[in-house]
Amino acid sequence: MLKHDPLANVLYLDLSKKSFRIEQRHDLFERHMGGAGAAIQLLHEECPEGCDALSPENPIVFAVGPLTGLFPLASKTVAMFKSPHTGNLGESHCDGRSAIAIRMAGYGAIVIKGASDIPLYIAIHGNQIYFRDASSLWKMKSGFTAGRIIRENEPGAGLRTIMRIGRAGEELVSYACVTTETYRHFGRLGLGAVFGSKRLKAVVVSGKRSLPINDKRLYRKVYDEIYHAAVNSPAMKKYHNLGTAGNVLSLNEFGGLPTRNLKQAKFEKALEISGEAFAKQYLGRRLSCSHCPVGCIHIAALRESYEDESYFYKTSMISYDYELIYALGSMLGVSDIEGLLKLMDRIEVLGLDAISTGVILAWATEAQERGIISKKETIEIEFSWGNYTAYMNAVQLIIEQPNEFYKRLAKGVVHAACVYGGEDYALAFGGNEMPGYHTGPGAHIGALIDARHSHLDNAGYSIDQTASAERHFTPEGVAEALLAEERWRQVLSSLVVCFFARGVYRPDIVLRTLQVSDFNFSIDDIHRIGDEIHREKYRFKIREGFSLDNLRVPKRIFETPLPVGKLDEEFIHKAALYVKAEVLKHPLRPKVSN
């Protein structure tokens, strides 16, 4: 990397002492590039083995990459931490303005440790660091309002990120998210609760600087190539036009859209909550992340009248996408599009992970249907498919946690099912609630073996939908395809390239972008680095107790027919054995001393 690249700067913040220091870590970025690669190393260095995820010892690591600020679509920030939701590796990616703000402030990574005695937020404006009292923001009903106050109070408009938590994070709901730029999230796995445990309401970062490059002509040439590929590719047009919500109808037709707690994989009312229906009736604005010309973020404009005053209206701007439509729509049997938007908005205001919340409420609905919980536990709420008002009330109680039942719901579906039963239909993998794909073996095995137990890193749903060769439907074939994808995605997430641009950032393009910053890798090098990062994540997971030998599999996934392939416990067992042999093929590296 270039000698004066500010990427090498790691900002260490201590919330207990209200102090900070900056270290130059060329070693970290030269070897692991940045993003996920740098973050997992920092997590190994900073997170004590077996620590409580909600204790001051648990670090929060944010990392960006060498392409951030230089090339389009390298706009993700990778967060790593120990997850309070699973008790294991916590990893979450978010975009908005977060990555470019961190890069423009002059850092490659930020590490936050300790815990504050009072609520505070951190403001990082270049090399000026402030610990601000956030007492008046704590317990504020709406996360939007807290964001607005910070916005008024801090400089750097247009060049800053405001990462903040809502009530869910403050109340340590284990799947609370961190929201940036109103609509983007560090979702899944509970980064919001880690913020809350540190009494950290928000992190604001801003900056404006030039970045060093070693070849202006090459820079412009590669830039233009990527930019034109990005704006002209059919995949990007799809994300721009309907966004990920465009997948609702295709997945439903395929028979892979989890519906009513996966009792079905087709929703008879999918048309009513499709991307097309949202766009036609409610699409009010598209947004983009910094330095991304795609504009995949879709915002609905919901106009509501005040009941007690005639001709008085409010218009709420609500972000929607496929995962929300799945988790809060089909999974809960909600087909009333306006009701669905209201539920999305409530969850946004409170700062909950939408997927986990939807899956937990789906379990609760079936549990009440089967009589294993009653109105005594739910405090008079009667869950029924499609009843979005009941779900909105329940979401509020998950935050308030007035009884044991809601305290359990605030810790996730596995936790609740362990106490009340219904484990066979508690849909979580590795402790993380399932993503919206019942497409085949790839989707479910993918979530089981994915380092963050989601659909994000190995895209099993895609393997299911595109597999033509028979081998993809053997345990070993599925496992190998998933591992290959997950290893390559470690490269992309170390360069913090949005996975939507994976078709643009092919290996040869990746090498040329890196040359501009004087990273001179070969194709073999970057594949090796991807493999290493994957194994480093597994090293952390195994250290913290994860095992491929005792995977918890909810039986429901075997009961509801899959559109492609066959799946049973034996198939999963064989796939897990294959993954285990692959991951442990080389001894996992000992801890690297600093």
Place this chain on the structure above:
Amino acid sequence: MRLVVADMEKCIGCQSCMSACARRQGEAGLANTCIGVKSVGGMARGFIAVVCIACDAPSCAKVCLTNALSPREKGGECVSVLLTVSGVVTVAMPVL
């Protein structure tokens, strides 16, 4: 030619223009970009672009005590350097 802000309602806030402006000056990063795109008080309500529109009678040139700024003859572009009190050249107005 002067930059026309045609319809800010169509702006998605990607800030690609800010990066393009910097590249035009041979830069990477945003230090010297002459376009500023920011939200209208939050992403929900859209964006504004702060940019030199190369107006015909630029007020900035009129009030410049040191004549560091002057209107261009052709196309109304305002191109010059701005001298700070300390005399350090800090920024060029955009060539649009």
